[in-house]
Amino acid sequence: MRSLARARSIWLTLAVTAGCAQPAAPVPLAARAPAMPAMPPGAPRPGEWATWSHDQKLAYMKGGFMDAERAVFTAWEPVRYRDLSCRTCHGPGADDGRYRMPNIELTRPIRGVEGFRELAAQEPGVLRFMQKAVVPATARLLGLPEFDMTAHTGFSCWQCHVPQEDP
């Protein structure tokens, strides 16, 4: 019962998107949450990304973007992500050269509150890292607005992951 209550409070903490509220239950991993990476040279200004050509996007991904993402991922799991590559995110898109996202070979989380609640209970560290580090850092690096829970628009998990079919 206790652990259920704790899991629920972690979930509630994670559900606070603004991030300004003090977490109800301290999550130890918070101490390891990386600072936002500095904006690399040549980063798109807000809203500019969608107007870039494929070649412009390719050049940026190979340069500043990749360095910044490596910093984000290695702050979390330095051994596992020492060799973070285009393929880690793009999967087959890195082989065919089109780099289309999302990548169907990544884990396929379940869309919606119940799936996220389960993830929060079973893999709180992963969810926290994805929600608090990967999503905001990547959105910022691409000059895209972060996901807005109310409006349901913006950069989210689904720019990288393909959700599992609804049960």
Ligand code: HEC
């Ligand atoms: C941390 C994850 C991540 C890594 C690592 C990464 N990318 Fe990307 N890349 C993305 C995302 C997300 C998008 C799509 C952004 C959008 O438009 O929504 C993208 C888009 C692209 C695009 C534009 C694709 C299109 O549809 O025109 C290219 C090209 C690209 N990446 C190349 C690369 C290359 C080359 C590397 C390695 C040097 C790389 N990426 C590494 C996440 C990543």
Ligand code: HEC
């Ligand atoms: C910029 C792309 C990107 C975004 C956005 C993103 N992820 Fe991920 N996710 C990844 C990559 C890359 C991996 C690791 C793949 C690997 O290690 O081979 C991953 C791994 C995972 C895993 C498995 C972790 C493990 O230890 O194997 C889960 C679960 C997950 N993500 C959930 C989410 C959720 C939920 C969101 C939204 C809150 C999200 N991701 C947002 C790129 C992304």
